[in-house]
Amino acid sequence: MIFKQLYEKDSSTYTYLIACEETGQSVLIDPVIDTVERDLLALKELGLGLTYTLETHVHADHLTGAKKLKEFAGSQIVVPAMEQLPCADLGVSEGTPFMVGNIKLEPLFTPGHTGKHHAYLLDNGMQKVVFTGDALLIEACGRTDFQSGDPVKLYESITQKFFTLPDETLVYPAHDYEGRQITTIGQEKNRNPRLGNNKTQDEFVAIMNNLDLPYPRKIDFAVPGNEACGECPGDVPEEFRGPCDVVDLPQELIRAVRAGDQG
Numbered sequence: 001m002i003f004k005q006l007y008e009k010d011s012s013t014y015t016y017l018i019a020c021e022e023t024g025q026s027v028l029i030d031p032v033i034d035t036v037e038r039d040l041l042a043l044k045e046l047g048l049g050l051t052y053t054l055e056t057h058v059h060a061d062h063l064t065g066a067k068k069l070k071e072f073a074g075s076q077i078v079v080p081a082m083e084q085l086p087c088a089d090l091g092v093s094e095g096t097p098f099m100v101g102n103i104k105l106e107p108l109f110t111p112g113h114t115g116k117h118h119a120y121l122l123d124n125g126m127q128k129v130v131f132t133g134d135a136l137l138i139e140a141c142g143r144t145d146f147q148s149g150d151p152v153k154l155y156e157s158i159t160q161k162f163f164t165l166p167d168e169t170l171v172y173p174a175h176d177y178e179g180r181q182i183t184t185i186g187q188e189k190n191r192n193p194r195l196g197n198n199k200t201q202d203e204f205v206a207i208m209n210n211l212d213l214p215y216p217r218k219i220d221f222a223v224p225g226n227e228a229c230g231e232c233p234g235d236v237p238e239e240f241r242g243p244c245d246v247v248d249l250p251q252e253l254i255r256a257v258r259a260g261d262q263g
Contacts, residue, residue: 005182014181020102025052030059033063050261057080058083066230067230074261075261108130115150136171163189220235221233
């Protein structure tokens with residue numbers, strides 16, 4: 001298995017590249033429109049094409065790179081099936097593994113940050129790895145004050161889905177704002193200030209309802225844009241429009257990635 005963790009600075013978003021060495025199939029989990037060229041360069045360096053992009057949820061803090069990656073690399077757009085996005089090629093649901101070549105990702109329905117959020121569990125043969133999206137972060141968790149967020153549901157998702165995994169399970173979140181890259185289930189059960197040390201549901205709800213966080217600066221265009229799989233709405237502010245206006249990339253790069261996808 002090939003694995004890379006990639007970082008987008010403006011929204012502090014982690015994108016994950018996973019590829020099956022036996023088949024050459026690959027997936028980017030939670031790609032960002034700002035870093036489409038970087039992702040394609042990473043694929044080229046590894047001699048890979050791009051088979052899929054896979055979302056954990058409809059993001060509010062950035063535009064997904066799914067649509068542009070499909071245009072440049074020919075990848076298929078995969079989202080949680082319950083989102084019912086007409087722009088998606090495939091949907092995933094808990095209980096049905098999503099295969100990337102010989103690599104099996106197990107979707108986990110983990111609502112609370114958003115109403116339809118999913119995480120993805122991978123058993124790499126040595127230990128379990130879970131890509132938690134915005135649900136569980138490093139010593140934090142996703143906010144619950146928009147997009148059908150619900151602190152009770154998030155508490156249930158974390159305690160009943162994540163915290164029942166082995167303590168040594170590696171946790172790769174969709175964000176970190178302090179330069180950290182990875183945690184474990186055991187560490188979050190012990191150290192997470194919002195719900196670690198067996199915090200009760202009532203304690204967690206009180207914490208989440210009193211965070212007093214600022215209004216997300218990109219939400220007004222990011223949510224409708226991501227419901228269209230990364231289509232840039234007309235009201236994207238000029239300061240954020242640069243990635244939207246990228247319609248051409250070096251043909252050598254595009255040919256290399258498309259050639260990698262063919263084998």
